[in-house]
Amino acid sequence: MQGHIRKRTYTTKAGKETVNWYVVVDLGRDANAKRRQKWHGGYRTRKEAEVARTKIVGELHAGTYTEPTKLTLREWVQDKWLPTVRTQVKPSTFDSYQRNIHLHVLPTLGGRNLVDIGPGQLNTLYVDLLERGRRNGPGGLSPKTVHYIHTMVHKAFADAVDAGLIAANVAARAKPPRPRSAAPKELLFWTPEQLRSFFDLVAGQRLETAWNVSAMTGMRRGEILGLRWADVDLNSGRIHVRQALVSVAYKLIMSTPKNHLARVIDLDPATVDQLRLHREHQLTEQKEWGDDYRDGGLVFCKENGEPIHPQTLSQAFERLVDKSDLPRIRLHGYADLRVMPTSARDPLRGAG
Numbered sequence: 001m002q003g004h005i006r007k008r009t010y011t012t013k014a015g016k017e018t019v020n021w022y023v024v025v026d027l028g029r030d031a032n033a034k035r036r037q038k039w040h041g042g043y044r045t046r047k048e049a050e051v052a053r054t055k056i057v058g059e060l061h062a063g064t065y066t067e068p069t070k071l072t073l074r075e076w077v078q079d080k081w082l083p084t085v086r087t088q089v090k091p092s093t094f095d096s097y098q099r100n101i102h103l104h105v106l107p108t109l110g111g112r113n114l115v116d117i118g119p120g121q122l123n124t125l126y127v128d129l130l131e132r133g134r135r136n137g138p139g140g141l142s143p144k145t146v147h148y149i150h151t152m153v154h155k156a157f158a159d160a161v162d163a164g165l166i167a168a169n170v171a172a173r174a175k176p177p178r179p180r181s182a183a184p185k186e187l188l189f190w191t192p193e194q195l196r197s198f199f200d201l202v203a204g205q206r207l208e209t210a211w212n213v214s215a216m217t218g219m220r221r222g223e224i225l226g227l228r229w230a231d232v233d234l235n236s237g238r239i240h241v242r243q244a245l246v247s248v249a250y251k252l253i254m255s256t257p258k259n260h261l262a263r264v265i266d267l268d269p270a271t272v273d274q275l276r277l278h279r280e281h282q283l284t285e286q287k288e289w290g291d292d293y294r295d296g297g298l299v300f301c302k303e304n305g306e307p308i309h310p311q312t313l314s315q316a317f318e319r320l321v322d323k324s325d326l327p328r329i330r331l332h333g334y335a336d337l338r339v340m341p342t343s344a345r346d347p348l349r350g351a352g
Contacts, residue, residue, distance in 0.1 A: 003053050003060075005046060006039075021049035023056055059167060069165050073117060073156075074110030076165065077101055081156050090255050095248045100149050101156075103135055114157075114166050122174035126150065130177060143177035150176035188329045201324055207316065209278035210300045213239075214331075217265045221310050221331055222246050226254055227299040234276055237267040245307055252307050275299070 003025040010018050021043040027036040040056060043049040059065035082101070086094050108125050109117060126146050133141035141149075154171040161169050190198065195215060202208045214224050222244035231240040242262045246255045257263070267275075278299070285303050286293045294305040301307055317331045 003057050005049050005053060007046070020044070021046050023049055023053040025053075025056055025060065064167055069114060071114050071165060072110065073112055073114055074106050076114055076160060077106065077110070077156055080163070081159055084159070085155075090246075091248045091253050092246050092255065097152050101152060104129055104133055104141070104149055105153060114160055118170050119173040119175070122150070122153065122171060122176075126174070126176050142179075144179035147176050147179050150174065188327060190326065190329060194326055197324065198320070198326060201320060206281075206303075207300065207313075209274050210313075211317075212271060212274055216268060216271050219265070220244065220258065221313055222255070223257055225298070225300055225308050225310055225313060228297045229279070229299055230297055232275065232299060234272055234279075237269070237272050239265045239267060241265060245310060247310055250309075252309060 003023055006022045006024050008020050008022065010020065023040040023043075025038055025040070027038055030036050040052060043052060056065065082094075082098055085097060089097070105125065108128070109121060112121070126149075129146045129149065130140045130143065132139065133146070150171065153174075154169065157166065157169045157171045160166050199208075199212065202211050210224055213219065213227075214221075217239065219227070219239075219241060223241050226243045226245035227239065227241070228243075231242055232238075233240070240262065241257050241264070243254045244257050245252060247253075286295065286305065289304050292304060296305060296307065298305070298307060314331050321328055
């Protein structure tokens, strides 16, 4: 199986002759015993065709040969790759993939055939994104963002290799920018006394129990808002974290917890008592709304039972802190108060 070189001459409308050289290889016979040949080209010179022939024949003997495809990157990504990836990753991750691919990759490379894209085109794309990749204003994307885009491109080409569309992952030979190493951001926490002040501030408010559970369990924002009564065992004082409410393109969906790992959290007696009281208040609201109540079984929700958007919870926390004399901290830092030693948290319960 050596393959051979074929020469073809074309005449343009202007009467000018052009010559292209092709590599023709035998691929055996199909199911109907018909001989199958594949043409590769055209190359500008016979020498280029000879180099290509050596490479193609070598791949045939090594078992790494893939037939040339006219499939474009856009066709592969939109019609094949993204629909498959959607079933493999979390919805928020898929939304990120889809948004970045459509905004930053396909406008430049989407019309190119998969087999015609090489490391050079990818490197040029990355440089362009660094210099002027922003879509909401002048300037470029950060090295971290461009490297993230490269990670997605790498996976798209790796899956194209697995599908037999290309012989090698060209993204593996590209040179994406390295994310700049930055000093870790300091995560601020409140002292037990400051947390007690916050509890006093929110006492009697509708989300008082949500703030309490967040601080005492370390549950993330989406986990708090995705918590169902079916996952709360007040008799044994335990919470089973099985899902999280997340926003994908501002649409609310239920997803798995971070890292896809469910876990069990023990509750202190005071938090259990507060949850019992919260449940009573919620049942009263449900009766008041009657048939208009949308019961999704959520522990923390709107008055009519609908989910609370995660961003709404964050904004509510910021407004509360702004109204107080407490140091400004992120909601993430507030939830991480539970990492303080137990001895530092005990006064919170003793002061009640």
